[in-house]
Amino acid sequence: MRFVTKRKRKASNNARELAKTQTGITGFDEITFGGLPQGRPTLVCGSAGCGKTLFGLEFLVRGARDFDEPGVCMTFEERPEDLTQNVAALGFDLQGLVHKKKLVIDHVQLERSLIEEAGEYDLEGLFVRLNHAIDSIGAKRVLLDTVEALFAGLSNEAILRAELRRLFLWLKEKGVTAVITGEKGSGTLTRHGLEEYVSDCVVVLDHRINNAISTRRLRVVKYRGSTHGSNEYPFLIDQDGFSVLPLTSLELNHKTSEERMSTGIPRLDDMLGGEGFYRGTSVLITGSAGTGKSSIASAVSNATCARGERCLVFAFEESEQQIVRNMRSIGIHLQPWIDQGLLRYEAARPSMFGLEMHLVRMHKAITEFRPSVVIIDPLSSMLQAGAADEAQSTMLRIVDHLKERQVTGIFTHLASDRDQQEHTNMAISSLVDTWILLRDIELGGERNRGIYVLKSRGMNHSNQIREFVLSSCGIELRDAYLGQEGVLTGSARLALEAREKEAAAIRADELQRRKVEYQRKCKALEAQISVLHADLRAEQHALNALERRETERSRVSERDRLEMAASRKASASQTGSSKKLRKAK
Amino acid sequence: MSKPAKKVAKKPARRPVTKARAKNGELLTLRLYVAGQTPKSLTAIANLKRICEQHLNTEYKIDVIDLMANPQLAAGDQILAIPTLVRKLPQPIRKIIGDLSSTQRVLVALDVYDPQGAGNAIAKNA
Numbered sequence: 001m002r003f004v005t006k007r008k009r010k011a012s013n014n015a016r017e018l019a020k021t022q023t024g025i026t027g028f029d030e031i032t033f034g035g036l037p038q039g040r041p042t043l044v045c046g047s048a049g050c051g052k053t054l055f056g057l058e059f060l061v062r063g064a065r066d067f068d069e070p071g072v073c074m075t076f077e078e079r080p081e082d083l084t085q086n087v088a089a090l091g092f093d094l095q096g097l098v099h100k101k102k103l104v105i106d107h108v109q110l111e112r113s114l115i116e117e118a119g120e121y122d123l124e125g126l127f128v129r130l131n132h133a134i135d136s137i138g139a140k141r142v143l144l145d146t147v148e149a150l151f152a153g154l155s156n157e158a159i160l161r162a163e164l165r166r167l168f169l170w171l172k173e174k175g176v177t178a179v180i181t182g183e184k185g186s187g188t189l190t191r192h193g194l195e196e197y198v199s200d201c202v203v204v205l206d207h208r209i210n211n212a213i214s215t216r217r218l219r220v221v222k223y224r225g226s227t228h229g230s231n232e233y234p235f236l237i238d239q240d241g242f243s244v245l246p247l248t249s250l251e252l253n254h255k256t257s258e259e260r261m262s263t264g265i266p267r268l269d270d271m272l273g274g275e276g277f278y279r280g281t282s283v284l285i286t287g288s289a290g291t292g293k294s295s296i297a298s299a300v301s302n303a304t305c306a307r308g309e310r311c312l313v314f315a316f317e318e319s320e321q322q323i324v325r326n327m328r329s330i331g332i333h334l335q336p337w338i339d340q341g342l343l344r345y346e347a348a349r350p351s352m353f354g355l356e357m358h359l360v361r362m363h364k365a366i367t368e369f370r371p372s373v374v375i376i377d378p379l380s381s382m383l384q385a386g387a388a389d390e391a392q393s394t395m396l397r398i399v400d401h402l403k404e405r406q407v408t409g410i411f412t413h414l415a416s417d418r419d420q421q422e423h424t425n426m427a428i429s430s431l432v433d434t435w436i437l438l439r440d441i442e443l444g445g446e447r448n449r450g451i452y453v454l455k456s457r458g459m460n461h462s463n464q465i466r467e468f469v470l471s472s473c474g475i476e477l478r479d480a481y482l483g484q485e486g487v488l489t490g491s492a493r494l495a496l497e498a499r500e501k502e503a504a505a506i507r508a509d510e511l512q513r514r515k516v517e518y519q520r521k522c523k524a525l526e527a528q529i530s531v532l533h534a535d536l537r538a539e540q541h542a543l544n545a546l547e548r549r550e551t552e553r554s555r556v557s558e559r560d561r562l563e564m565a566a567s568r569k570a571s572a573s574q575t576g577s578s579k580k581l582r583k584a585k
Numbered sequence: 586m587s588k589p590a591k592k593v594a595k596k597p598a599r600r601p602v603t604k605a606r607a608k609n610g611e612l613l614t615l616r617l618y619v620a621g622q623t624p625k626s627l628t629a630i631a632n633l634k635r636i637c638e639q640h641l642n643t644e645y646k647i648d649v650i651d652l653m654a655n656p657q658l659a660a661g662d663q664i665l666a667i668p669t670l671v672r673k674l675p676q677p678i679r680k681i682i683g684d685l686s687s688t689q690r691v692l693v694a695l696d697v698y699d700p701q702g703a704g705n706a707i708a709k710n711a
Contacts, residue, residue, distance in 0.1 A: 106660055108663065109663045110665065114677070114678065114679060114680055115681070115682055116679070116682070116690055116691075116693070116694035117682055117683050117690070118681050118682070118683040118684075118685050118686065118690040118691050118694065119628075119632075119683030119684035119685055119686035120625060120684050120686070121666040121668060121669075121682045122625065122666065123665055124620040124652070124666075124667035125618065125620065125652060125659050125664035125666055125667045125669060127620075128653070128656045128664075129656065129664070129665075131656065132656035150665075153665075154666070154682075
């Protein structure tokens with residue numbers, strides 16, 4: 001009598017889409033589009049210490065705790081007490097779940113030295129135990145960890161293989177979602193070729209050391225009846241268990257916001273089209289050492305908290321206390337915001353973990369704290385934690401993640417002198433929306449700070465280089481002076497300002513002088529004009545007098561002539577004139 | 586801890602010798618785990634009876650446990666394979682898996698193998 005024949009099929013075997021069981025493991029359900037195949041066994045394999053058992057246990061614990069699916073853990077290697085202790089650090093209370101009848105832990109011990117084989121046998125005992133455990137709490141999930149230990153305990157491999165095949169079939173018939181772990185073999189996925197029997201879903205875990213920093217990776221090798229992400233995804237085990245990270249988000253469909261947010265530096269807002277950054281964009285601040293990147297970032301966090309929003313800062317170079325102290329010196333007081341819980345610092349050395357670990361820490365902190373602004377200071381130190389291409393993909397993921405959550409990201413980047421210009425060695429410049437460049441301007445024996453907006457998508461930003469002054473009253477942006485030698489800053493600017501003031505005074509004097517001169521000239525000319533007018537009038541008088549005299553003279557001479565004609569009794573023609581003369585008389 | 590499902594036998598040795606106890610004076614306690622009435626189980630029960638009757642010259646006790654009826658008993662003795670014969674007493678616990686078709690191995694594993702006696706017994710049987 002076998003269970004196989006007794007049990008009716010519980011697994012969904014209709015022609016519809018494969019039913020899936022959510023594992024509850026962060027990120028894993030996303031890359032498998034829903035979890036493990038429901039009612040089927042899944043093989044999880046990998047080398048020692050890569051987290052197979054933890055994967056399985058988390059699957060059980062989350063199932064029992066979050067999805068109300070009780071589970072059975074059949075362990076062939078570790079004792080239940082050890083298991084309980086090992087995962088207690090991850091916040092999993094196995095004993096509590098056992099008391100609540102949500103979990104059964106069955107430890108299968110096999111001591112080869114105590115067992116004598118005499119004749120034929122099968123593993124029905126294992127089936128009985130498993131079946132009893134499943135039925136006692138109505139389990140939906142099963143973990144077999146590591147069933148391959150049987151190969152060490154029993155010598156008859158043929159029987160063992162036949163029985164394992166039967167076991168996996170039986171699990172399927174039973175309709176439980178099972179996770180079977182297996183140790184990685186040479187050339188095969190598992191040492192004893194379990195993948196031959198469990199072939200619905202195979203997950204490979206890997207643990208790789210690169211530059212002395214380890215990275216765990218997970219890959220879904222096979223998933224019958226379902227699409228799945230086929231990449232190697234980094235994952236990590238920390239105090240909250242297992243987290244798998246999709247390498248990049250599949251689509252580029254972030255929501256965009258029209259809302260603008262102030263940078264906390266009024267004149268920088270002016271440079272950015274008058275209103276500051278767009279909310280939810282990524283901002284890169286690059287510059288060489290000591291150009292004031294962190295100060296600008298702190299000004300942004302200060303402004304964010306002043307608006308009552310939360311700001312999360314990942315500091316890789318300075319500790320929280322150090323930043324607070326240093327920023328106080330330029331008039332930015334951060335401690336009150338920390339006390340109010342609006343500002344949080346996550347300070348760690350970049351080489352403390354691998355990039356993936358950093359990424360996951362960030363993910364988690366962002367999820368927990370729900371900030372509206374995230375500052376990473378400086379981004380370039382991520383390079384210390386991994387190779388350049390990895391750092392870039394990490395950055396891409398951070399930027400993606402922040403955009404997805406509509407969080408404004410401010411990243412500072414330390415540029416070496418060589419690549420101070422339009423280049424970052426992490427090649428993330430094309431990912432960011434706004435790029436603010438800080439420069440050292442060396443002139444006249446001083447170094448001064450210059451700031452300009454290299455690019456800012458979607459806004460009419462200033463193209464000007466401004467001088468940027470850190471003082472105890474905060475950050476101030478000044479107009480830079482353009483002289484013959486280029487941009488003038490610092491004391492050169494002050495000298496020029498003085499010179500210009502002097503020149504202006506001289507120009508004002510000159511103008512005044514010119515005005516007086518003009519008035520004087522005006523008066524002189526006016527006088528001349530009146531003299532000329534007088535002359536003119538005199539001439540006119542003379543002319544009039546002359547005319548009068550001439551008229552008189554001609555009248556007199558006519559009269560004389562007529563009188564003379566009359567006296568001589570002139571001709572007819574002359575008579576007319578004598579008549580006129582008479583008439584006139 | 587366990588309630589035997591079925592008491593098969595509690596017999597003295599067939600040969601009325603000095604009702605010898607097992608080496609350190611404890612009663613030889615055997616427990617046979619089976620799962621239902623499968624051919625293997627039946628063979629094992631038959632084999633066990635035969636071996637005990639023919640080769641043991643000490644007092645012994647046999648419990649046969651059917652795991653189909655009492656599945657909760659499987660974990661206690663770490664039963665994995667069926668059939669399994671467990672020597673509970675004397676200590677240490679020993680396990681023999683299989684249908685007990687190899688008499689020699691069973692006797693060795695039970696640590697009751699007396700070369701001479703067994704030899705005689707086998708000779709007798711033959």
